[in-house]
Amino acid sequence: MNILKGDFSAEGYKLGLNDATNGNKPNKKGVKYHWEMFKKGFRILNHNQAMKTFSQGYETGFTDGLRKREGLYGNKKESELLNQKTNTITMSSNPENLQKQIELLNSFDNFLSNIQTNLNNVNANYSNLINELYESGLVSEYANKLKDDNHASFQSQIAKVNQWISENDKKYAKKVIGQVQDAL
């Protein structure tokens, strides 16, 4: 928090992130409520600026929180599959059990695809932010370093991980699906 500058974006961000990850609805009333509760603890010098930064932080946090819910916790189907209780290790040749294994393996394959999508999204966001920095007139020495050193290396690593997942994890998951289907 930077009270002297009237910047409360970090506090708003934390609350926004928390609201979204807990599944609370996004609305202006939510921000206002948080702000009213929050400001009681401080003597706010520049009220308009403080509330503006708090609201901006809240919105950014809320967006990140939504992405966290969608990206990390997966969909309902996946969550149900992973949280189902199983009694013990049952006979793998049981047709019902084999069907369940196929369902789980397909969900696992989708999960692997989601990892790749998320990696590509982070890479695209990184690239977009650097482009914005260029457009804003950032000193070219700094901008070039971010682009040619930091982001280029990040992008290369992301491409390697994605390639690895496609050629190994996903390929093996599909092979095992085929083997279980053959056993049906």
Place this chain on the structure above:
Amino acid sequence: MPSNHLKKNITMNTNIEYQIELLEKLIRELDFFSTQVAETTNKYQKYISVLENNGLFTNAINRLTDEYYINTKARLNEVVNQVQNKDIPDAKDLIRRLEKIKVSMEQ
């Protein structure tokens, strides 16, 4: 009426503030990515565990664990290491430089 020099300083100052905002956004994005990787590897492990509990044959469980999970986790962690040890510190360093420029322009 501000002189051209002053006008130019005000414009540059606004740009620097915006650039700092963008760099802070980049840091948040990269921090979020690091959290996401940790969650992802946990979920990967959970999939293997659920598949094992549902009777998937041992050879597949062993390969998924010893070969694919370990390698993929290591590769993802390499990216996180770069982000945490290089990209985020570099972005923070750049913010400090921009703040210094901003202060010197205000004086």
